[in-house]
Amino acid sequence: xxxxxxxxxxxxxxxxxxxxxxRLADLMIFNHGRLSERAKQQHIKVEDVQARRxxxxxxxxxxxxLNIELxxxxxxPESLNLDRESLIKLxxxxxxxxxxxxxxxxxxxxxxxxxxxxxxxIVKKVKELDIKGMxxxxxxxxxYPKREIASHVLGCVGIxxxxxxxxxxxxxxxxxxxxxxxFLGRDANGNTLSSGEDTEAQGNNVVLTxxxxxxxxxxxxxxxxxxKWKATGMSVIxxxxxxxxxxxxxxxxxxNPNNPGRTSNSDRRNRxxxxxxxxxxTFKIVIGVAALEEMxxxxxxxxxxxxxxxxxxxKVIHDDHKHKxxxxxxxxxxxxxxxxITVGMKLGEEKIFKYAKLLGFGDKTGIDLPxxxxxxxxxxxxxxxxxxxxxxxxxxVAVTPLQILRAYSTIANGGYLVNPYVVSEIISPEGQxxxxxxxxxxxxxxxxxxxxxxxxxxxxxxxxxxxxINASIKGNGVAGxxxxxxxxxxxxxxxxxxxxISSFVGFVPADNPNLxxxxxxxxxxxxxxxxxxAAPVFRDIAEQALSYLKIPREDYPLKNYLLVSR
Amino acid sequence: xxxxxxxNIIGRFIFHSILIVSLLLGMFGMVYLRSGIVELEYHIGDLxxxxxxxxxxxxxxxxxxxxxxxxxxxxxxxxxxxxxxxxDRVKVAHLTKNKQEKYLSHNVSMERKQLTEP
Numbered sequence: 062x063x064x065x066x067x068x069x070x071x072x073x074x075x076x077x078x079x080x081x082x083x084r085l086a087d088l089m090i091f092n093h094g095r096l097s098e099r100a101k102q103q104h105i106k107v108e109d110v111q112a113r114r115x116x117x118x119x120x121x122x123x124x125x126x127l128n129i130e131l132x133x134x135x136x137x138p139e140s141l142n143l144d145r146e147s148l149i150k151l152x153x154x155x156x157x158x159x160x161x162x163x164x165x166x167x168x169x170x171x172x173x174x175x176x177x178x179x180x181x182x183i184v185k186k187v188k189e190l191d192i193k194g195m196x197x198x199x200x201x202x203x204x205y206p207k208r209e210i211a212s213h214v215l216g217c218v219g220i221x222x223x224x225x226x227x228x229x230x231x232x233x234x235x236x237x238x239x240x241x242x243x244f245l246g247r248d249a250n251g252n253t254l255s256s257g258e259d260t261e262a263q264g265n266n267v268v269l270t271x272x273x274x275x276x277x278x279x280x281x282x283x284x285x286x287x288x289k290w291k292a293t294g295m296s297v298i299x300x301x302x303x304x305x306x307x308x309x310x311x312x313x314x315x316x317n318p319n320n321p322g323r324t325s326n327s328d329r330r331n332r333x334x335x336x337x338x339x340x341x342x343t344f345k346i347v348i349g350v351a352a353l354e355e356m357x358x359x360x361x362x363x364x365x366x367x368x369x370x371x372x373x374x375x376k377v378i379h380d381d382h383k384h385k386x387x388x389x390x391x392x393x394x395x396x397x398x399x400x401x402i403t404v405g406m407k408l409g410e411e412k413i414f415k416y417a418k419l420l421g422f423g424d425k426t427g428i429d430l431p432x433x434x435x436x437x438x439x440x441x442x443x444x445x446x447x448x449x450x451x452x453x454x455x456x457x458v459a460v461t462p463l464q465i466l467r468a469y470s471t472i473a474n475g476g477y478l479v480n481p482y483v484v485s486e487i488i489s490p491e492g493q494x495x496x497x498x499x500x501x502x503x504x505x506x507x508x509x510x511x512x513x514x515x516x517x518x519x520x521x522x523x524x525x526x527x528x529x530i531n532a533s534i535k536g537n538g539v540a541g542x543x544x545x546x547x548x549x550x551x552x553x554x555x556x557x558x559x560x561x562i563s564s565f566v567g568f569v570p571a572d573n574p575n576l577x578x579x580x581x582x583x584x585x586x587x588x589x590x591x592x593x594x595a596a597p598v599f600r601d602i603a604e605q606a607l608s609y610l611k612i613p614r615e616d617y618p619l620k621n622y623l624l625v626s627r
Numbered sequence: 628x629x630x631x632x633x634x635n636i637i638g639r640f641i642f643h644s645i646l647i648v649s650l651l652l653g654m655f656g657m658v659y660l661r662s663g664i665v666e667l668e669y670h671i672g673d674l675x676x677x678x679x680x681x682x683x684x685x686x687x688x689x690x691x692x693x694x695x696x697x698x699x700x701x702x703x704x705x706x707x708x709x710x711x712x713x714x715d716r717v718k719v720a721h722l723t724k725n726k727q728e729k730y731l732s733h734n735v736s737m738e739r740k741q742l743t744e745p
Contacts, residue, residue: 124693130683181687199683206693246668255671260679277698536716608713 106247108260112240113201114222114229115264117215119273120308120485126215126229126318128263129204131178132197134187137171141194154186155179177220178202203229205318211276213331214269214310214430214483217318225321226329228267228484230431235487235495238264265495268486270306275299278605279309286598287313290585296333296462297598299606302470302568302577305479305501307428334426334433337459338581342396342528342591343544343566344422344455346468348405349393349518351416354511357407360390360518366399373402374446378454394521396528396543398454405453410441413452419506420468421478422460428481429498436460455544465566466579472519472540473568473577476512477503516540520571523596532565532596534604536614540574541567541599543591548584560584565595569603575612578603 088096117126134155136143143151143166152159155176167173178200179187188197203218216227224233240262246254279297287295292313299309312332316324330336352358369383380399384391392400405413417423423438437459439448451457463481471478480501487496519540522529528543544564547556563585568577580595580602588594694700 123696124689127686127690127693129686129690204690206690207697207699210697210699252669253672254665254668255675257671260675261682274698605713608716611714612716614716 104246104248106245106253108243108245110240110243110259111199111201111261112238113261113263114203114218115236115238115266115490117228117236117267117269119211119269119271119276120306121272121274122268123273125207125211125269125271125273126203126205128201130199131181131202132184133177133200134175134179134184134195134197136166136173136175136195138166138168138173138194139171141166141192143192143194147190147192150190151187151192154183154190207273208317208319209315210273210280211269211271211309211311212315212318213312213329213333214271214307215318216431217321217329219321227331227430228269231429232267232484232487235265236267238262263490266488266490267484268488270301270308270483270485271310272308274609275309275606276311278609279602280311280315282598282602282605283311283313285601286580286582286594290582290587290594292582292585294332294583296336296581297578297602298333298462298466299576299578299602300466300470300479300481302473302479302574303477304499305467305470305481305503306485307481307483308576310483331430331432333462333581334428334430335461337434337436337461338562338583339456339458339546340460340465340564341455341544341546341562342398343465343469343542343564343579344458344460345393345396345401345453346472346515346542347413347417347420347422348401348408348453349389349515350420350472350507350511351408351412352389352404353514354416354507355408355412358389358404360388360514362389363387364389364392364400364403366392366397366403369399371399371402371450373406373450374448376447376450378402378450390518390521391526393518393542394524394527396522402450402453405449410444410449413449414438414441417452417458419478420471421464422458422468426461426463426467426481428463429484433463434461436464455546462564462579462581465564466577469519469542469566469568469579470577471506472512472516473574474503474512475509476505476507478506479503516571519567523567523571528590528592529565529567529596531592532567532599532603534569534600534607536616537569537607537612538571538615539567539569539600539603540571541565541596543596545589545591561589563589563591563594565591565599567599569607570612570615572615575610576603576606578606 113128116124116128119125148159148162152162155162157176162175165173165175175195184197187195201222203222205212205215205217214227216229216231217225218229219225222237224230224236229236243258243260248254279299283295283297286292295313297309297311298307300307310331310333312330314328316328321329353360363386365386366380367383367385370377370379378398380397382395384395384397387395387397387400389400389404391397392404417438423436425433425435438452439457444452448457467479467481480503482498482501485497485499486494489495519542520538521527522542523533523539524530529539529541532539532541542565544562544566546562546564547558548560548562549555550557550560562581562583564579564581566579568574578599580598582595582598585594
């Protein structure tokens, strides 16, 4: 009997083990792939590494663009429980109409955004509502703490942090990072276990050549000038004439890059490099430099301009003020159209064109900002009979303010054409220099002798008797040139008698330049001359900029001071 | 017919007992260690969450600080009492050391530019 029982028991045990073995074989061999995938899905959570854009610094390490973390409200339409009362409260909290909120909730699907990147105070209010089926996700928002400051240089990003303008766009590949994925373990309750990996990645940081202090000074003065002259637009660029570093660049109208959607495309345009204009008398640098370099005139050569007008190809061009005889120096100093056209005719079309191109007109400067245009200067074969007169005084050509500034920097630095740039370095989040753009190269285009001679002429412009006397600064010499241009009236297709562009371009201190700067004012009301409108703005900015940079006055000789070392 | 001595039986019993106890201890030890690791992962996960919260707060504070020290804000604040004054250029004199460790004055203040001694 016992033996029989033992056989039954043994058979049952063996059979049970066989069943277990078969089940194990099913789980571990035949369904291994499917089941292990399911287990992974249950225990391992794949999360996106949160990609953050790099920080943008000014030349002194001040943050101009950084990231903040804000929460975005989403809903799961399938599990959403939104009654009328909650909808009204939600609508009030996020300041959006109920129908707008409802329009964002699809009938199907498991995810829909309700509101992106919400203010923390509003988030608190919404969380208190405790609406089932709604939740928050952390998102990075690009934040420009200085608001309008340098907005045209920095540019802006869209709601998904995609680059739209400025440095953000130009250096997007450096600033953004791909992020990638990270695998995190989780338990049955959904609690996340640490994998020890970083869940946040940051792009490279960008260091600009811009100085926030100088930028603030020019933007403040732009606002004052815009309000004083009721102008339609303005551009100011400040550059180191030796290196091409852009120290400050601003335009008006401006915009707040924190809310780019609230401004028009026109306001976001960086007019200093994207818009061209006829430069007027500031273009006389081409004739002046060419004449001196080709030794066609000497600074003291006399010209008879007493008629006050000149006939060029049947077109009569006048001087604004009548003069008797003027030296070449005085022609530039008093901005005589008749005098400069006379010199231009001596030079001839080919040489004018050659020097215009040498000074960088008609070509992009290569600045590392998006949207730069090349301007336009016609080749001599396309010139009409009047072109030599018009081009000599800065008409029939189109230039950008930056091109004019670069040309004058050539005089400031002794004859080199520099390459303007706004980014000096790219630095990894760990602090390693990834790329350096310092000393972007320069090319000698005119002799030191010509540059020195023309500098002396430009100095006289800001002295007694010059058109730019209003640009003069106490304690330091200023070298520069005024410009006044009539604008073509689109209604008549003729040059307007009421609408002008006033400008002043120069550098300071004249003998040892630290700054080169251009001020361009579009359609000022009440006055038109560059010397009246733009030169005082140049002076006000330059005085503050020199103080900010702690550049000593030259009329207080150092020998009068006792220098003590400590 | 094999003879098995008493000593050998006791030895084998002890050996098997130790083996079983070691096996059980090993298994419990592994379970204990594994649960310890999971507990540690929870703890690190919590700490990471706290770290992320602090980093988030740090970013907000940095943004706020940067905004507060902007020139516009400083001038707006100072203009209530006095103007934001820039250095008086009359009082500016720049000094640099020469090879003999003597201070000499120079007139240039821009960075990275060749300094000119008088």
